[in-house]
Amino acid sequence: MRVLEARNRTGGRIQTDTSLTGYPLELGAEFIHGEQAATHGLVRQAGLSVIAVDRLRVGLRWGVPALPLEALTAETREKIVRLRAAYARLEARPENAPDQSLADYLMAQGFDAEALGMADVLLAQTCCARLDSLSCADLAREMRADHAGPLEYRITEGYGALLDWLASGLPISVGAAVQRLTWGAAGVVAETSAGRFEAKRTVITLPAAVLAAGTVEFDPPLLASKRDALRGFRTEPATKLLYVFAERRWDADLTFMAHEGSAARWWTPNYRRSGPPVLAAYITADRARRVDALDEAEALALGLREAAELLGDATLSEHVKLAKRVSWASDPQARGGYAHVLPGMAGARPALAAPVEDVLFFAGEATAWDSNPQTVHGAIESGWRAAEEIRAVC
Ligand SMILES: Cc1cc2nc3c(=O)[nH]c(=O)nc-3n(C[C@H](O)[C@H](O)[C@H](O)COP(=O)(O)OP(=O)(O)OC[C@H]3O[C@@H](n4cnc5c(N)ncnc54)[C@H](O)[C@@H]3O)c2cc1C
Structure with a gap:
């Protein structure tokens, strides 16, 4: 067995940095989503630990500055509660009901423009998507398959340690970008930037956006069913703005803030950690596209202005020691954040996951049709599924 990895490091869309703060700061995936997520078992086996992050310690600025959920006006709070309830009702959606976008679904439920704006920040941004490009059928499938639970954690030692x-x-070959994959009943030959590798079978874990871009040439070409499946996905940009401060300018128990600005969602990676305080903006889809189009200094200044408004702290910028933007859309090995399924294309995940002629096997977050795609634990479980598929034919 051999792992071929294009980058000069392992981890893909996980990348932990300890140079900025001394403690692990996640430039890509940050949280373990769910108390039952498969990642926890590995964390325990590795002798690592987790920090529980109470996502309910939120500040939501539909009002200035950011206010905890319970302090919002009754009208705003009720809108958020109704939105969440409507979203949760998707789980009961009949599997054969015609698909629609999340935007169309919420409009049909009577939500106004302000509520749709909130849904964009609180629901679609999490999925690295626009409200109008999220398939309700795929969201419902995920709700039914979800076995991870609602709680959130960070790995104390960082995802990098795991x-x-x-x-x-x-046996991992880093710096081995696969350029061409020749496959047939006899096996596969991978031609890479670091030489040629042969195997009887292969598991392909390329991000859906990388597969769709044709970075790897398949010979013979991928089947029509795979090409159709790939058309069912969209991967939008995902960008983080990270600010390291000389001193903490917010309550120690603040974990999350959201508003309708460009940098719509914020969190505090130093929560329950000692070391320099950090604010991180997590920005996806159209907002990330706009932030990516600015030069780094402008993007960081924009984010900081919004953070200052959210915290009601006009002097916030005076306390920043270091700041950094991380844009995953400009990374050729990722080409964005993570893939979502377009309305009407709900079969895309199982179609992408299906093995081809007992030679090509597919894993990776986009294929996690029986778990939570778009997550680390979904990607891990998809790898276990592909391993079982191979075992079944060996
Ligand atoms: C900014 C951001 C924040 C996120 N936050 C979270 C979070 O908080 N919690 C969570 O659970 N998930 C989060 N995710 C999602 C999570 O990171 C992914 O779902 C998961 O890491 C995907 O794993 P994967 O193995 O499918 O893909 P990847 O990690 O992308 O692995 C694919 C690998 O293929 C390699 N590759 C690409 N092209 C080639 C080639 N030609 N030849 C050889 N190798 C190649 C890549 O370098 C990469 O290592 C986040 C993602 C991003 C971008």
Whole structure:
């Protein structure tokens, strides 16, 4: 067995940095979503630990500055509660009901423009998507398959420590970008930037956006069913703005803030950690596209202005020691955040996941049709599924 990895590091859309603060700061995936997520078992086996993040300690600015949920006006609070309830009702949607976008669904439920704006920030931004491009059928499928639960965690030692443990002892060739994959009943030949590799079978974990871009040439070409499946996905940009401060300018128990600005969602990676305080803006889809179009200094200044408004702290910028933008859309090995399924294309995940002629097997977050796609634990479980599929034919 051999792992071929294009980058000069392992981890893909997980990348932990310890140089900025001394403690692990996540440039990509940050949270373990769910108390039952498969990641926890690996964290325990690796001898690592987690920090529970109470996502209800939120500040929501539909009012200035950011206010905890319970302090919002009754009208705003009720709108958010009704939105969440409507979203949760998707789970009961009949599997054969005609698909529609989340935007169309919410409009049909009578939500006004302000509520749609909130839904964009609170629901679609999380999915790295626009409200009008999210398939309700796929969201409902995920709700039915979800076995992870609602709670949130960070890995104390960082996702990087888990990756190091997972990678230890594995034959991994980094800097080996697959350019061409020749496949047939006899097996596969991968031509890479670091030489040629042969195998009887292969598991392909390329991000859907990388597969769709044709970065890897398949010979013979991928089947029509795979090409159709790939048309069912869209991967939007995902960008983080990270600010390291000389001192904490917010309550120690603040975990999350959201508003309708360009940098719509914020969190506090230093929560329950010692070391320099950090604010992180997590920005996706159209908002990320706009922030990516600015030069880095402008983007960071924009984010900081919004953070200052949210915190009601006009002097916030005076306390920043370091700041950094991380744009995943400009990374050729990711081409964006993570893939969502377009309305009417709800079969895309299982179609992408299906093995081809017992030779090509597919894993990765986009294929996690029986779990939570768009997550680390979904990607892990998809790898276990592909391993089982291979075991079944060996
Ligand atoms: C900014 C951001 C924040 C996120 N936050 C969270 C979070 O808080 N919690 C969570 O659970 N998930 C989060 N995610 C999603 C999570 O990171 C992904 O779902 C998961 O890491 C995907 O794993 P994967 O193995 O499918 O893909 P990847 O991690 O992208 O792995 C694919 C690998 O293929 C390699 N590759 C690409 N092209 C080639 C080639 N030609 N040849 C060889 N190798 C190649 C890549 O370098 C990469 O290592 C976030 C993602 C982003 C971008």
